Amino acid sequence: DGGITQSPKYLFRKEGQNVTLSCEQNLNHDAMYWYRQDPGQGLRLIYYSQIVNDFQKGDIAEGYSVSREKKESFPLTVTSAQKNPTAFYLCASSIVQNTDTQYFGPGTRLTVL
C-alpha cells in the first residue's frame, strides 16, 4: 500500500530530553512537511522540504530540527529548546506541482512529562 507512515503513534518524553519523530512515505513525492496541531488551533507549519538535502523553516521552527537525507524520509527532532512540545504532530507529503494537495500521515501525539 502506498502512503505515509509516522511512528510512534504515542510518545512520552521527560522534560529536557530530545526526541525524534519518524515520517516515511512511499508515494514518490518530492515535498514533505511537518505540522504541529494544538487543541483549538489550526495546523502550524514547522519545517518543509522540497528536495533531498534541502529544507526550509516554517512559521514555528524554533526548538525543532529536521533532516532530508532520503526522498522517502523526513524525521523531526523535538529538542529541549522547544518550550511547549506537548502536541499532535503531523507529517505530510505532496507532488511539487501547482496544486500542492497534501497527503497526511496518521500523526504522533507527543506528551512531555
Add this chain to the structure above:
Amino acid sequence: SQKIEQNSEALNIQEGKTATLTCNYTNYSPAYLQWYRQDPGRGPVFLLLIRENEKEKRKERLKVTFDTTLKQSLFHITASQPADSATYLCALGSGGGADGLTFGKGTHLIIQP
C-alpha cells in the same frame, strides 16, 4: 498578515439536512482553495480542490463554491449523515511551488440522527 477564518463553534445539523461550512480569508490572493476532513486523532484527508477561476465544484454529496470577490468559500454536504461528523479544514495555496498550504483552524461538524 494572511488570515483564514472558519466557524469557530461546532455546527450541529440534523441528519438529512444540508450542512454549510464557511471559510473566509483576508490579505491573500490564493490560486486555489482546498477542503480537508479530519477525524479525531487522525491526519487530515483531502476532499476537494477549487481553483480561483472556478465558481463551483462537486463530488458526490459535496459541493464547494469559491468567490474571490467576497474572499469566501462555502462547503456544502447534502443529505448529511452521522458519518459526516468530523472537523473540516479549509486550506489556501498560491500554487507553483512546494512551500505548502495555509490552513484554517477548522469547523467541527456534528450530524445528529
